[in-house]
Amino acid sequence: MKRLAQRTIGAAALVALSWGTALAQAQTAPAPATTAAVVSGNAPAIAPGVAPDTRPREYVIGAGDVLRVAVYQNPDLAIETRVSDTGQISFPLLGQVTVGGLTVPQIEKALADGLRTGNFVKQPQVTVLVTQVRGNQASALGMVNRPGRFPIDVSGMRLSELLAQAGGIAPGGSDVVILTGIRNGQPYRLQVDIAALFASGAQSQDPVVLNGDTLYVERMPTVYIYGEVQRPGAIRLEINMTLMQALASGGGLTQRGTTRGLRVHRRNGEGRVEELQPGMNDTLQNGDVIYIRESLF
Known part of the structure; x- marks a missing residue:
């Protein structure tokens, strides 16, 4: 029985030592850097030839977000609250705390520091969970x-x-x-x-x-083709699509169709419809209407 008690006491001391070391490392770890891009949520576009930023992209808290805050072994400090329009929340013992523009780890550190410096909790372990995203x-x-x-x-x-x-x-x-x-x-x-x-x-x-x-x-931009073609109707206008490509998308001409006298109806900048006679390699515009005539011979 005496040896068993000694083993139990030794194991408990080892656990306590490990837990204290973890807490000391967490307290002395440097806080995440707060840059202008993180606070505002505005990350600039990456310039060509510049390596992308591989740092974790933490969510930035905004007005209207709902947070659930818990403090380990202090259930009376657990709250679920919405961030006000001024970016603040009301937290027990600390009053109004500004959280807008901060990430979740930064809020956890700010609350823990406030509880520790105010001598409310000796070793506070704060957990923050975003339950609703309304601010961004x-x-x-x-x-x-x-x-x-x-x-x-x-x-x-x-x-x-x-x-x-x-x-x-x-x-x-x-x-x-x-x-x-x-x-x-x-x-x-x-x-x-x-x-x-x-x-x-x-x-x-x-x-x-x-x-x-x-x-x-x-x-999608569309052109329309009707008359003597195999598949008349609307056709998706691809980039730099020519008249010849549009005819091919329509299945080509029927046996009675001809490209002679082919017409394209196009709306100009003033809103009026003009009748054009383009070449087969001319590019089309969104909304063009192509008419294929019937051959007389």
């Missing part, structure tokens, strides 16, 4: 598979990531998308060719999405 959101509208509002759950979220949350471009949607928002107090509008973004390996040009931005996907 962006919208995806138009020809996407799941239109709606989506949380910006990481700092420096890219347009392609928002598009993925929306389920990607829906059938019939254009490869060119439009991102609108506010930058430096001024209206912001940017067109991005998604196909070119990945085909050319220019992912560094993938713009950063900020709180309140809207991604809009238009319908």
